[in-house]
Amino acid sequence: MRTTTGFSFLSLALFSINLWSQDQNKPVVIAVDAAHPGAAISRSMFGxxxxxxxxxxxxxxxxELVKNRSFEFQDPLTGWHQDLGISKTGLANPRGEISIRMEAPLYQSNPHYLNVRVYEPGYSFWNSGFRGMGVADGAEYRFSAYVRSHGAKAIRATVTDENGREIGSGKLEGFGAQWKRYETVIRTRATTQHARLNLYFDEPGALDLDMVSLFPVDTxxxxxxxxxxxxxxxxxxxxxxxxxxxxxxxxxxxxxxxxxxxxxxxxxxxxxxxxxxxxxxxxxxxxxxxxxxxxxxxxxxxxxxxxxxxxxxxxxxxxxxxxxxxxxxxxxxxxxxxxxxxxxxxxxxxxxxxxxxxxxxxxxxxxxxxxxxxxxxxxxxxxxxxxxxxxxxxxxxxxxxxxxxxxxxxxxxxxxxxxxxxxxxxxxxxxxxxxxxxxxxxxxxxxxxxxxxxxxxxxxxxxxxxxxxxxxxxxxxxxxxxxxxxxxxxxxxxxxxxxxxxxxxxxxxxxxxxxxxxxxxxxxxxxxxxxxxxxxxxxxxxxxxxxxxGTRTVPVTMQGEPMLYSSATLDEGSHELVVKVINHWAHARPAEIRLNGINVSGTVKVTTLEADPQAENSFDHPTAVAPAASTADVRSGKITTELRPYSVTVYRVPLQNQTAGLR
Missing domain, CATH: 3.20.20.80 (Glycosidases)
Incomplete structure (x- = not known):
């Protein structure tokens, strides 16, 4: 009895699968009631x-390529690093020092600034950027800063790649005793994801810095x-x-x-x-x-x-x-x-x-x-x-x-x-x-x-x-x-x-x-x-x-097809009917899109997105999953087509004012 019952269930399952397989050869009917557009759709629907x-x-x-350009992070020196040197006496970093100050700031809304004291020529420090700085070969970058001088006369800026090789430079000079913005343009000579900005001081002196920036000119x-x-x-x-x-x-x-x-x-x-x-x-x-x-x-x-x-x-x-x-x-x-x-x-x-x-x-x-x-x-x-x-x-x-x-x-x-x-x-x-x-x-x-x-x-x-x-x-x-x-x-x-x-x-x-x-x-x-x-x-x-x-909804019906999804709209601006169909099956489905209420013939623009479910895009393959354009024929208000496996397909049907609903 158990054997017979099991056999019956197995036979029924195989019979159902066989019917399902046979059904896949029958076109799916997608009926679009093109003569009766419905409610208006917000023109700002998808944003x-x-x-x-x-x-x-x-x-x-x-x-902006400089991280913490105004020294206002919780740790005001976040992103900033000194180049440590060793003097003849064995002291670390003898050439200068940096510290955060708040007296007489550039603006009270951002009260911190950087005080730089240079004791010997060649003192420098650098900014790491946001997980590095991305610069391109031949591109221009505006290097700028607000400066108030206490004797220092110039800042030499260089852009270096991840190996420390200089790939661009510029200079700010002519500083005064009051806050003022200075700028120059640096053109880089290589492409790198992880550049850094280095600031060098070739003469002794002191100055204050704020809003230190390296910004692409081509925005x-x-x-x-x-x-x-x-x-x-x-x-x-x-x-x-x-x-x-x-x-x-x-x-x-x-x-x-x-x-x-x-x-x-x-x-x-x-x-x-x-x-x-x-x-x-x-x-x-x-x-x-x-x-x-x-x-x-x-x-x-x-x-x-x-x-x-x-x-x-x-x-x-x-x-x-x-x-x-x-x-x-x-x-x-x-x-x-x-x-x-x-x-x-x-x-x-x-x-x-x-x-x-x-x-x-x-x-x-x-x-x-x-x-x-x-x-x-x-x-x-x-x-x-x-x-x-x-x-x-x-x-x-x-x-x-x-x-x-x-x-x-x-x-x-x-x-x-x-x-x-x-x-x-x-x-x-x-x-x-x-x-x-x-x-x-x-x-x-x-x-x-x-x-x-x-x-x-x-x-x-x-x-x-x-x-x-x-x-x-x-x-x-x-x-x-x-x-x-x-x-x-x-x-x-x-x-x-x-x-x-x-x-x-x-x-x-x-x-x-x-x-x-x-x-x-x-x-x-x-x-x-x-x-x-x-x-x-x-x-x-x-x-x-x-x-x-689109600008108005258009009714769509399907004959209870599982894993198929559809919507249709009227684009009153271009006077086109837009039909979207999603096939979530792992195999192609023959389909017939019936544009009920109109009798159009000609060529339809088709855009299709399809891929394996696990497919992804990447930097090396940015369009592995991307739309493909094609055309389809519409004859007497019908589009005979094939819905690709795991696909999203859009059909744009031009209309000719054939019905009151589409005027």
């Missing part, structure tokens, strides 16, 4: 979220305080709908004293107050004691970057709460005036006329036109009654004076359970504008949640999928990989975001950037070292969706 984690700003997007848009070109180019190529900045947890700080204050990040870079980075010691397995924020990349530069890449700015502000995962420190309700005033002044800085106090500062920095700010985040990843109380105070003040500004609020750190459910109940009651949801989950979660927003309340607050990334090993695990397994799962989930564009307002992967030698968190969308960068498979998924976003 980017930048946080200064993984050395994403200093040492990354902000290309994005050739700005003097500009950004790293290759990293901005990767963002520009995405055509993101928005830029969320500056975080993330660094907005909160471990304590309120180290929270992000936007007002200290604008104006003269020499007056921007350096503070510790919140990711300095968050993870024991990836300590970064030299991680601080110089704010050379500040709120003005963030707004400018958003404008450069065609994205809406979304600044996130502290609401009187430090990180709830750390100290959970909160400002008293009767002490929130400063925080609310910061929000109101930020709107004026971004949008105000040039004769307003903060609009004038924007204009003086070089941007008299407004930045067209339309939304602000109140807090980051917060939850609980204390958060709600503070939001109410913010909302009352901001809505009274600026009803045109939408407010983004948080739903906590997880996508389900408490406090997620209670926060959503509250936001519905308070009629919040946009609710920020975060999900750092496994690839399987993303695949099983493609219908997450199908049944959300259409009349409630909009959704911001503000931070998400498939975790292949576990949240915060050092073993997480930026492989195709994770990226294709995110793509499947994104079809659900797009299909529910009337509920989901915006979405962004996180974190955005990571230095290969100085990261704290994996996975990340873009990886870089001191000279190179590459987009991960996750980056190319984000780029594919952002470059092929």
């Amino acid at each position: 980017v979220f930048f946080e200064d984690i993984n050395f994403g700003a200093d040492g990354g997007l902000y290309p 994005w848009k050739h700005r003097e305080n500009g950004l790293r070109k290759d990293l901005v180019q990767l963002l520009y190529d995405m055509h993101p709908g928005f830029l969320r900045f500056p975080g993330g947890c660094i907005v909160e700080g471990r304590q309120l004293a180290t929270r992000y204050r936007w007002k200290t990040t604008v104006g003269d870079i020499a007056q921007r107050r350096t503070i510790i980075n919140r990711w300095n010691d968050e993870f024991d397995f990836r300590p970064a004691p030299d991680y601080f924020q110089s704010f050379g990349l500040g709120f003005y530069e963030y707004f400018q970057l958003a404008e450069d890449i065609g994205a809406k700015p979304l600044p996130i502000l502290n609401c009187g709460m430090a990180c709830e995962f750390n100290t959970n420190e909160t400002a008293a309700l009767d002490q929130l005036d400063e925080y609310v005033r910061d929000a109101l002044d930020l709107i004026e800085f971004a949008n105000g006329p040039v004769d307003s106090p903060w609009g004038k500062i924007r204009a003086q920095m070089g941007h008299p036109a407004p930045f067209h700010l339309t939304m602000i985040g109140v807090g980051n990843e917060q939850w609980g009654p204390h958060y709600v109380e503070r939001y109410k105070i913010f909302a009352a003040a901001l809505k009274a004076k600026h009803p045109e500004i939408k407010l983004v609020v948080a739903a906590g750190p997880a996508p389900a359970g408490e406090p997620f459910e209670s926060m959503w109940t509250t936001w519905r009651q308070l009629k919040a504008d946009i609710v920020d949801e975060h999900y750092y989950m496994g690839p399987e979660w993303f695949l099983s949640n493609t219908s997450r927003y199908d049944h959300y309340d259409r009349s409630g607050p909009k959704v911001f999928a503000g931070e998400y990334a498939a975790q292949t090993a576990g949240t915060t695990s050092a073993e997480n990989r930026n492989n195709w397994k994770a990226a294709i799962a995110e793509a499947a989930f994104m079809t659900g975001l797009e299909r529910n564009g009337d509920v989901v307002e915006m979405a962004s992967y996180a974190p955005l950037m990571a230095h290969v030698d100085a990261w704290q968190w994996k996975p990340d969308e873009i990886w870089f070292d001191n000279l190179r960068s590459y987009g991960t498979p996750n980056y190319y998924v984000q780029k594919l969706f952002a470059n092929n976003a």
Whole structure:
């Protein structure tokens, strides 16, 4: 009896597999109701979220090569090293000495500076940079410093490679008794990832130094305080709908004293107050004691970057709460005036006329036109009654004076359970504008949640999928990989975001950037070292969706096909129908895309991303997983195609105003 039953189950299983195999030869029917476009989709649906984690700003997007240029780190000599020599008497380093001073500083906001005393010619010291300094053969770098002389006449600067070979030099001279900025340009004669800047003094004397800088001349848009070109180019190529900045947890700080204050990040870079980075010691397995924020990349530069890449700015502000995962420190309700005033002044800085106090500062920095700010985040990843109380105070003040500004609020750190459910109940009651949801989950979660927003309340607050990334090993695990397994799962989930564009307002992967030698968190969308960068498979998924976003949803149905995911939109600007299909099977699937309601024929642009699930990109193979372009034929409203294994495919179908729905 047992043998017979076992045989029956085995026969049934083999029969099912045989039927399944036969079904694979039948075309999958994907029906697109092209005649009846649905709800409008936000034009800023797919964007980017930048946080200064993984050395994403200093040492990354902000290309200053000198670490601790203003001597304001917790250890003010971090990054600086003396060349020790031995005299005839056997004394170490007899030629000079350096020390930190605070008397009569360059600016009180950054009170430390370096006092240099030279006793004998040839005294020198050097800066190590951010895990070294990346310089290129034939490139130019602006060497500058604020100097106040006490007799010393000149500084000779050299750039040397990892073997100590000089590959560039320059000189500052003509110093006076008052603080003044001096500069020269150094052209390097070799390419190296790990150069260093050496400062030599050829005559005895003394001087004070501050804001010592080695900065590439060739920046994005050739700005003097500009950004790293290759990293901005990767963002520009995405055509993101928005830029969320500056975080993330660094907005909160471990304590309120180290929270992000936007007002200290604008104006003269020499007056921007350096503070510790919140990711300095968050993870024991990836300590970064030299991680601080110089704010050379500040709120003005963030707004400018958003404008450069065609994205809406979304600044996130502290609401009187430090990180709830750390100290959970909160400002008293009767002490929130400063925080609310910061929000109101930020709107004026971004949008105000040039004769307003903060609009004038924007204009003086070089941007008299407004930045067209339309939304602000109140807090980051917060939850609980204390958060709600503070939001109410913010909302009352901001809505009274600026009803045109939408407010983004948080739903906590997880996508389900408490406090997620209670926060959503509250936001519905308070009629919040946009609710920020975060999900750092496994690839399987993303695949099983493609219908997450199908049944959300259409009349409630909009959704911001503000931070998400498939975790292949576990949240915060050092073993997480930026492989195709994770990226294709995110793509499947994104079809659900797009299909529910009337509920989901915006979405962004996180974190955005990571230095290969100085990261704290994996996975990340873009990886870089001191000279190179590459987009991960996750980056190319984000780029594919952002470059092929539509303006209205279009209904799509499939005949219950497992592991297939699809969405469709109408791009009213280009007058094209955009169909996205994800095949999560390990084999090809014949498919027929039926464009119901229209009768078009001709050539369709096709873009395909496909790879083995474990495939990754790297510095040596930056496009191992990258889109490939092709074409397909459409005949009488049908596209007969083959869906490649583990693939994401986008079809752009030109339309000719054939139906009322597509006019």
